[in-house]
Amino acid sequence: MDVRAYLAERTPLVNAALEAALPPASEAPQSLHAAMRHLLFPGGKRLRPAFAMAAAEALGRRPEVALPAAVAVELIHTYSLIHDDLPCMDDDTERRGRPTVHVQFGESAAVLAGDALQTLAFEMLAGSTADVAPERAALAIRDLARAAGSRGLVGGQVDDLAFALGEDAKAKIESIHARKSAALIAAAIVTGARLAGADDARLEQLQRFGIDVGVAFQIADDLLDEDEDDACSFPRVAGSEVARNRAEQLLKAALDELRDLGEAAEPLRSLARFAVRRRE
Amino acid sequence: MDVRAYLAERTPLVNAALEAALPPASEAPQSLHAAMRHLLFPGGKRLRPAFAMAAAEALGRRPEVALPAAVAVELIHTYSLIHDDLPCMDDDTERRGRPTVHVQFGESAAVLAGDALQTLAFEMLAGSTADVAPERAALAIRDLARAAGSRGLVGGQVDDLAFALGEDAKAKIESIHARKSAALIAAAIVTGARLAGADDARLEQLQRFGIDVGVAFQIADDLLDEDEDDACSFPRVAGSEVARNRAEQLLKAALDELRDLGEAAEPLRSLARFAVRRRE
Numbered sequence: 001m002d003v004r005a006y007l008a009e010r011t012p013l014v015n016a017a018l019e020a021a022l023p024p025a026s027e028a029p030q031s032l033h034a035a036m037r038h039l040l041f042p043g044g045k046r047l048r049p050a051f052a053m054a055a056a057e058a059l060g061r062r063p064e065v066a067l068p069a070a071v072a073v074e075l076i077h078t079y080s081l082i083h084d085d086l087p088c089m090d091d092d093t094e095r096r097g098r099p100t101v102h103v104q105f106g107e108s109a110a111v112l113a114g115d116a117l118q119t120l121a122f123e124m125l126a127g128s129t130a131d132v133a134p135e136r137a138a139l140a141i142r143d144l145a146r147a148a149g150s151r152g153l154v155g156g157q158v159d160d161l162a163f164a165l166g167e168d169a170k171a172k173i174e175s176i177h178a179r180k181s182a183a184l185i186a187a188a189i190v191t192g193a194r195l196a197g198a199d200d201a202r203l204e205q206l207q208r209f210g211i212d213v214g215v216a217f218q219i220a221d222d223l224l225d226e227d228e229d230d231a232c233s234f235p236r237v238a239g240s241e242v243a244r245n246r247a248e249q250l251l252k253a254a255l256d257e258l259r260d261l262g263e264a265a266e267p268l269r270s271l272a273r274f275a276v277r278r279r280e
Numbered sequence: 281m282d283v284r285a286y287l288a289e290r291t292p293l294v295n296a297a298l299e300a301a302l303p304p305a306s307e308a309p310q311s312l313h314a315a316m317r318h319l320l321f322p323g324g325k326r327l328r329p330a331f332a333m334a335a336a337e338a339l340g341r342r343p344e345v346a347l348p349a350a351v352a353v354e355l356i357h358t359y360s361l362i363h364d365d366l367p368c369m370d371d372d373t374e375r376r377g378r379p380t381v382h383v384q385f386g387e388s389a390a391v392l393a394g395d396a397l398q399t400l401a402f403e404m405l406a407g408s409t410a411d412v413a414p415e416r417a418a419l420a421i422r423d424l425a426r427a428a429g430s431r432g433l434v435g436g437q438v439d440d441l442a443f444a445l446g447e448d449a450k451a452k453i454e455s456i457h458a459r460k461s462a463a464l465i466a467a468a469i470v471t472g473a474r475l476a477g478a479d480d481a482r483l484e485q486l487q488r489f490g491i492d493v494g495v496a497f498q499i500a501d502d503l504l505d506e507d508e509d510d511a512c513s514f515p516r517v518a519g520s521e522v523a524r525n526r527a528e529q530l531l532k533a534a535l536d537e538l539r540d541l542g543e544a545a546e547p548l549r550s551l552a553r554f555a556v557r558r559r560e
Contacts, residue, residue, distance in 0.1 A: 023430055029438040032430050083395060088387035107368035111391060112438055115363060116430040118395065122402040123425030126418045134415035138406045141421055145403030150303055150312050150396040158309040158392055 001266050003274040007050055010063060014049040015041075017071045021124050035105040035113035036120075040078050044096060048073045048185060050271055052192030055206060058258075058265035059196045066192035068128030069140060073188040075121035076148050080184075082114040084157060118148070125191070132195045140191040147187035156180025163232040173234050174215055181221075182214025185275075189268070205257055209272075212254035217275040219247040224280065251276045281546050283554040287330055290343060294329040295321075297351045301404050315385040315393035316400075320358050324376060328353045328465060330551055332472030335486060338538075338545035339476045346472035348408030349420060353468040355401035356428050360464075362394040364437060398428070405471070412475045420471040427467035436460025443512040453514050454495055461501075462494020465555075469548070485537055489552075492534035496556040499527040504560065531556045 018040060025034045049070030053063035085092040085100040086107065093103050102110035122141055129137045146152060156179030163176065189210040190203055198206070222233040223243055230236070235243035254272055258265050298320060305314045329350030333343035365372040365380040366387065373383050382390035402421055409417045426432060436459030443456065469490040470483055478486070502513040503523055510516070515523035534552055538545050 029430075029435050029442070031442075032435060032438045036430060079395075083391055086388075086391065088391060108366075108441055109438070111363055111366065111368060112434050114395075115359075115398065116434040118398055119425050119429035119434065123422055123429060126421035126425060129415060129418050134413075134418045135409060138409050138414045138417045138421075141406035141418075142403055145399050145406060149399035149403060150309075150316060154392050154396040154399065155309050155312060158312045158389070161388055162309070162311075 001270040003270045006054075006267055006270065007045065007047075010050050010053055011046045013053075013064065013067065014046050014070055014074065015043075017067050018043075018074065021071055021075070021120060031105060031109055032112060032116065035101050035109045036117055038098075038101050038104055038113075039082055039095065040074075040117075043074070043078070046074065047271065047275060048077055048188040051185060051210070051268070052188040054265075054267040054271050055189040055192035055198075056196035058261055058268045059193060059198055059202070060264055061196040065131060065196050068125050068132075068137075069144075069188065069191035069195050072121040072125040072144055073184060073191065075117045075124065076144065076153070076187075077184055079114040079117035079121070080148075080153055080157070082110050082117070086110060089157070089161065121148075128195060133197075136194055136197070140194040143191050143194060144187050147183040152179050152183035152187075156183070160232050165231060165237065169237045170234065173232055173237060176232055177215045177218040177234070178211055181218040182211045185214035185217060186210025209254045209257040209268075212250045212257070213272045213275060216247040216250035216254070216272075219243050219250075220276050220278065223247075224278075247276050281550040283550045286334075286547055286550065287325065287327075290330050290333055291326045293333075293344065293347065294326050294350050294354065295323075297347050298323075298354065301351055301355070301400060311385060311389055312392060312396065315381055315389045316397055318378075318381050318384055318393075319362055319375065320354075320397075323354070323358075326354065327551070327555060328357055328468040331465060331490070331548070332468040334545075334547040334551050335469040335472035335478075336476035338541055338548045339473060339478055339482070340544050341476040345411060345476050348405050348412075348417075349424075349468065349471035349475050352401040352405040352420075352424055353464060353471065355397045355404065356424065356433070356467075357464055359394040359397035359401070360428075360433055360437070362390050362397070366390060369437070369441065401428075408475060413477075416474055416477070420474040423471050423474060424467050427463040432459050432463035432467075436463070440512050445511060445517065449517045450514065453512055453517060456512055457495045457498040457514075458491055461498040462491045465494035465497060466490025489534045489537040489548075492530045492537070493552045493555060496527040496530035496534070496552075499523050499530075500556050500558065503527070504558075527556050 022037055023033045025037055027033050052066045052070040056066035057063050082101045084090050086102055092100050101113055125141045156176050159176045160180055186207050189206050193206050219234045223235050255269055302317055303313045305317055307313050332346045332350040336346035337343055362381045364370050366382055372380050405421045436456050439456045440460055466487050469486050473486050499514045503515050535549055
């Protein structure tokens, strides 16, 4: 399967839904709405939204049913990047070749734009009930909140900021990645599947798939990233070859999880391979 | 009605629900969970939770049905205070007689604790479906998200930070207060009523009541507050007497909204009077 063609086909759906979700940059307070849009458009590869839609397709549903999940997860991802870049966190001045939000709009605008993007994520999922049974929307909100909260994304970022080399460094790094990166990738897949009508056994299977893919994805990201400031990096601690093998091992475990799913899960499998093996 | 007795009776319910919602401070990452709890316990007057429960009572329901709304709104309120206190915003070092979260735990911990408290708010509302029809939970999440987002709380904070005296200062201040303070008080009432089964006409009535009470509450707060740094203050711009009259006028309009509600709405009316006329 041609993953780039798949992404090229799905991304316009996501971008249109994101565009519809965000207040226009001309709406007051303009500085806030412009800051909310800065990192979101043109955005990155939209991998998480693609995972959400591929999960719906794996269950034989149309990708559009997962769009509220796709949009919500991308909004949470974007808010977390804006806050991670803040001077009091990673203090990054550039992302995706452009100034970070706090460099462009100021620090308070970056905090508040992130805050409002998180809020909007939940508003979008809550608004999915026109096409989706309301209890599924409520459960998808719970799934996403658990992945994004202090036991997921935020807790992972706290441990990442405090990370220091020492005993069990590899296990600590995987625990951080499981929460900081993988939890949200898994949430994209699980909330997408939830909106598509998956039962509990299927959701647990997809959660395991998502965590394995997500940790492998983060190892792959660290293999590609030349940022020498980041100590919380599997390749830095274990070496590139061990890291590459670990990523492949996790990818294999993830794909094994999906063996009872047929042809319809091919986009999900291909996205997993792409996320872990990409070279850029 | 004795409002202090009412609050003394309701607050333990709220505190127990908040305690159950928050991970223990002993759970890793401990610094994060301690930071999330710092401003929340013992907390303030728990006025917003009381409004949520009084709204359910006004509709003839038990106050407990509104507890998920009460908890969620208090979590949003707390997150917004933590972020408002940050050095890049109001740069406050003390709140409720204690060091602010960033003073006690550091700036990154304060940003992240606020982020996780916001997430938890939506998780709590999403979890209310055991006692509540799921579509009501989803709609309550949408109500709260709209109040908290860029068109409500966050947008009000942006305009507050940028506020400068000039033409139409009073109207600008009321617009800021309607979003920064009143939207969340109205959301407490509306989400409480939503979980209690209110229909759309009732919700619209309670929304108008909540906004009027909320703006009057903020004027009362500014009358009590001696912080001379804050230019966005109705009494500072209009004088104390004009401000007191405006608060009473808004309170009267709010109480008039509730005239078709009987004795069951007495807690809601009394809380409104208390919020606007309190002397501390």
